[in-house]
Amino acid sequence: MPVEHTNIKVAVRVRPYNAKELEHQQRSIIKVMDKSALLFDPDEEDDEFFFHGTKQNYRDITKRMNKKLTMEFDRVFDIDNTNQELFEECTAPLVDAVLNGYNCSVFVYGATGAGKTFTMLGSEATPGITFLTMRDLFEKIQAQSDARKFDVGVSYLEVYNEHVMNLLTKSGPLKLREDSNGVVVSGLRLTPIYSAEELLRMLALGNGHRTQHPTDANAESSRSHAIFQVHIRITDRKTDTKRTVKLSMIDLAGSERAASTKGIGVRFKEGASINKSLLALGNCINKLADGLKHIPYRDSNLTRILKDSLGGNCRTLMVANVSMSSLTYEDTYNTLKYASRAKKIRTTLKQNVIKSKMPTEFYVKKIDEVMAENERLKERNKALEAKVAQLERGGSNGYDPQELKSWYSRIDAVYATAKTMQECGIGIRSKIKIINYRQTLKKDFEEFRKMLSQDQRMCQEDYRRFNNYMTTLANQNDKYSEELPSWQDKVQHAYREVESLKREVNQSKLQQILGLYVKRKDLELQMAKQNISSNHLYLINRELVENSDLIRKSFTTACDVLCQAYNRLEDAEKLTPEIQALYDRLHRKMRFAESEANATEFEANETEKTGHKRLLASEEDEEQSTTTTASAKKRQFVRASEIDDDLHLSVDSTDSLETDSDSDEAHKTFKKPHNLNQTQVLSTTYNALTSTVTKQRNVHQRIVTDLLSDQNVRGGNDKIKQVLLKSSNFTTQGLQRSLAAASIAKENVKFNGNYVRKSPRALVAKAMSGNPTITRKPLGTGNKEPPLVKFNRAASFRLKK
Numbered sequence: 001m002p003v004e005h006t007n008i009k010v011a012v013r014v015r016p017y018n019a020k021e022l023e024h025q026q027r028s029i030i031k032v033m034d035k036s037a038l039l040f041d042p043d044e045e046d047d048e049f050f051f052h053g054t055k056q057n058y059r060d061i062t063k064r065m066n067k068k069l070t071m072e073f074d075r076v077f078d079i080d081n082t083n084q085e086l087f088e089e090c091t092a093p094l095v096d097a098v099l100n101g102y103n104c105s106v107f108v109y110g111a112t113g114a115g116k117t118f119t120m121l122g123s124e125a126t127p128g129i130t131f132l133t134m135r136d137l138f139e140k141i142q143a144q145s146d147a148r149k150f151d152v153g154v155s156y157l158e159v160y161n162e163h164v165m166n167l168l169t170k171s172g173p174l175k176l177r178e179d180s181n182g183v184v185v186s187g188l189r190l191t192p193i194y195s196a197e198e199l200l201r202m203l204a205l206g207n208g209h210r211t212q213h214p215t216d217a218n219a220e221s222s223r224s225h226a227i228f229q230v231h232i233r234i235t236d237r238k239t240d241t242k243r244t245v246k247l248s249m250i251d252l253a254g255s256e257r258a259a260s261t262k263g264i265g266v267r268f269k270e271g272a273s274i275n276k277s278l279l280a281l282g283n284c285i286n287k288l289a290d291g292l293k294h295i296p297y298r299d300s301n302l303t304r305i306l307k308d309s310l311g312g313n314c315r316t317l318m319v320a321n322v323s324m325s326s327l328t329y330e331d332t333y334n335t336l337k338y339a340s341r342a343k344k345i346r347t348t349l350k351q352n353v354i355k356s357k358m359p360t361e362f363y364v365k366k367i368d369e370v371m372a373e374n375e376r377l378k379e380r381n382k383a384l385e386a387k388v389a390q391l392e393r394g395g396s397n398g399y400d401p402q403e404l405k406s407w408y409s410r411i412d413a414v415y416a417t418a419k420t421m422q423e424c425g426i427g428i429r430s431k432i433k434i435i436n437y438r439q440t441l442k443k444d445f446e447e448f449r450k451m452l453s454q455d456q457r458m459c460q461e462d463y464r465r466f467n468n469y470m471t472t473l474a475n476q477n478d479k480y481s482e483e484l485p486s487w488q489d490k491v492q493h494a495y496r497e498v499e500s501l502k503r504e505v506n507q508s509k510l511q512q513i514l515g516l517y518v519k520r521k522d523l524e525l526q527m528a529k530q531n532i533s534s535n536h537l538y539l540i541n542r543e544l545v546e547n548s549d550l551i552r553k554s555f556t557t558a559c560d561v562l563c564q565a566y567n568r569l570e571d572a573e574k575l576t577p578e579i580q581a582l583y584d585r586l587h588r589k590m591r592f593a594e595s596e597a598n599a600t601e602f603e604a605n606e607t608e609k610t611g612h613k614r615l616l617a618s619e620e621d622e623e624q625s626t627t628t629t630a631s632a633k634k635r636q637f638v639r640a641s642e643i644d645d646d647l648h649l650s651v652d653s654t655d656s657l658e659t660d661s662d663s664d665e666a667h668k669t670f671k672k673p674h675n676l677n678q679t680q681v682l683s684t685t686y687n688a689l690t691s692t693v694t695k696q697r698n699v700h701q702r703i704v705t706d707l708l709s710d711q712n713v714r715g716g717n718d719k720i721k722q723v724l725l726k727s728s729n730f731t732t733q734g735l736q737r738s739l740a741a742a743s744i745a746k747e748n749v750k751f752n753g754n755y756v757r758k759s760p761r762a763l764v765a766k767a768m769s770g771n772p773t774i775t776r777k778p779l780g781t782g783n784k785e786p787p788l789v790k791f792n793r794a795a796s797f798r799l800k801k
């Protein structure tokens with residue numbers, strides 16, 4: 001489960017003057033410098049001071065000094081930026097993060113009329129980021145629906161005067177309670193939705209229920225905080241892994257000073273409540289930014305609900321809305337200060353846990369690692385893109401745009417070829433390895449089938465089919481193997497081209513800008529490589545899941561058949577010592593697997609090598625019939641890991657392309673899991689075995705119950721059963737020995753004059769009388785005999801009466 005530490009992303013959006021502001025002809029208090037910086041309260045352009053008609057060199061001392069504060073944010077949107085741009089740059093990446101298992105939240109902050117609702121909800125003509133984000137989410141869900149199943153449910157809440165209301169059903173107030181999952185809204189039901197259009201209808205319905213009142217600053221001022229949440233349960237169709245993620249979109253009520261709304265009575269109370277909750281939010285932001293441990297989330301219902309959207313395990317985007325008019329000077333200043341504080345908050349991000357029934361977490365984890373790595377590369381790429389754009393805009397270094405353009409198209413072409421060659425070359429390696437893996441798995445399974453087959457005709461027919469299939473695989477393998485060397489040459493050639501281009505770039509006079517451009521291209525090439533890796537892992541995982549499913553089902557049926565056959569033979573007294581020995585051997589094998597499966601991950605890690613050797617050694621001296629199951633599984637996992645490692649190495653062998661040290665560092669983390677591979681492979685093997693062992697154990701339990709209740713103590717004795725189940729003698733022979741010993745001890749009890757058994761049944765002795773290893777012991781010679789029960793004459797007398 002990848003863990004990341006990130007800052008909250010903060011974007012500032014400046015809105016144009018409204019009619020009132022234009023009327024007052026106020027000056028602009030915000031100057032957007034570039035995509036990530038603004039100047040608050042800049043000097044006025046017509047700030048020249050004239051005295052008696054003469055321009056003075058000094059300023060008018062009766063005028064207030066301008067603040068001229070330069071502030072930096074992750075992104076600054078100017079008045080002409082649209083909701084679509086905000087979505088593309090800020091919330092679209094969050095959709096990818098949500099689908100990768102991270103909780104995400106977006107909240108808009110600002111004074112009344114600053115443009116929060118415009119940003120969040122927008123209008124029909126210019127939909128806000130909620131709709132755009134959700135539409136994108138549904139499109140991506142649709143595109144991935146073959147591989148994953150998505151269950152989407154939404155809720156839309158309002159916090160008004162500290163009351164939590166359900167905007168979709170117009171019900172409430174609802175209570176908040178805390179449990180192990182965090183803060184829960186009592187009685188809140190999620191409404192399932194299937195399309196972004198449905199969501200639009202729902203938003204309209206919810207907004208109709210939202211508390212709005214005209215204020216001096218905004219005729220349609222929202223007087224409540226609106227929290228829209230999308231809960232998604234993602235189920236991987238192949239691995240059956242599940243995770244639940246949450247995307248929250250929060251439209252906060254206006255953060256203006258009470259005076260600016262000129263509210264009295266109810267409006268004043270409303271304003272006070274809004275301010276109380278926003279003050280609590282501000283406190284939380286300050287404490288989180290200072291890195292303090294105790295965060296006063298409980299101070300208001302708003303902060304309680306936002307607890308896991310702000311500082312918790314959540315990727316957060318805050319959009320601070322401001323007006324550029326000097327009429328809103330103080331509110332704008334406060335909002336920007338608030339936003340600057342929020343920018344400092346660092347959160348610890350964890351991908352939501354995968355719940356899986358399959359022993360394939362190893363691959364799922366690896367795929368997640370690759371995806372996380374890609375996310376990091378994407379971020380770096382974006383930063384480089386911004387730098388290149390900045391240099392291009394600057395233009396002061398005398399770049400000739402035509403020359404730059406021709407360089408760009410040349411670099412693009414060289415990298416495009418490298419990417420295609422890489423896709424084909426590494427892709428073909430992946431295909432070969434998957435075919436090899438499939439061949440191994442099928443061969444192993446065929447061994448089982450052959451052992452089981454009784455009907456010769458059917459056996460031959462199956463074998464023919466199996467052979468045909470294997471021939472097809474072998475042909476495919478040959479074809480790809482033949483093509484491989486030429487592709488490898490092409491890949492190497494393409495990489496050499498890239499290297500020589502880089503040398504040329506380094507010598508060119510446009511080196512500064514082209515160097516950055518090439519770095520971007522390197523990252524893109526690296527990302528493409530990662531995608532091939534993750535696809536390869538996915539395919540290997542699919543092979544494994546399908547095969548282990550088949551093995552599990554076959555094994556369960558085989559166990560049932562085996563147990564029935566064993567019982568029948570035993571009933572008919574036809575259990576030969578050879579069959580018994582085979583059966584015992586199978587039990588011993590499973591007992592080993594069970595003990596290993598119970599070991600902790602740490603122990604598995606520590607004993608990885610010895611355990612591995614032990615397993616292999618035991619494989620050698622065991623008969624094939626009893627070892628194939630465990631060893632085949634073991635071999636499959638080991639092979640899978642070898643294949644993966646191999647592919648990673650081949651993918652990594654082109655690392656020289658990466659020039660940036662950070663990226664090198666990041667890439668090392670991708671190479672590292674070599675060690676992890678084996679540990680994980682072992683632990684997955686143990687998991688796979690546990691599931692079969694559990695089933696076997698149930699069969700054993702039935703045997704114990706049969707032996708104990710039918711032959712010995714009718715009605716069953718759970719204590720003895722448990723002891724026997726745990727006992728190291730837990731084989732049929734060991735069991736019989738234990739039972740016989742117990743019954744002899746019971747018989748011995750009868751010889752003691754002062755003690756009797758309440759239920760003097762010693763049938764096992766008879767059942768075991770043919771066993772030469774059992775001898776009668778005189779009373780008191782062993783210290784492991786069952787405790788004697790003192791004969792209670794009075795009780796016995798009462799009972800008789």
Ligand SMILES: Nc1ncnc2c1ncn2[C@@H]1O[C@H](COP(=O)(O)OP(=O)(O)OP(=O)(O)O)[C@@H](O)[C@H]1O
Binds near residue numbers: 015016018218221222
């Ligand atoms: N970027 C923008 N471009 C054009 N018009 C805008 C922009 N932002 C806001 N507006 C307009 O400004 C007015 C107030 O905006 P909005 O209702 O979104 O403010 P608000 O911050 O949600 O206020 P409140 O907190 O009172 O609900 C609306 O008429 C809206 O259309």
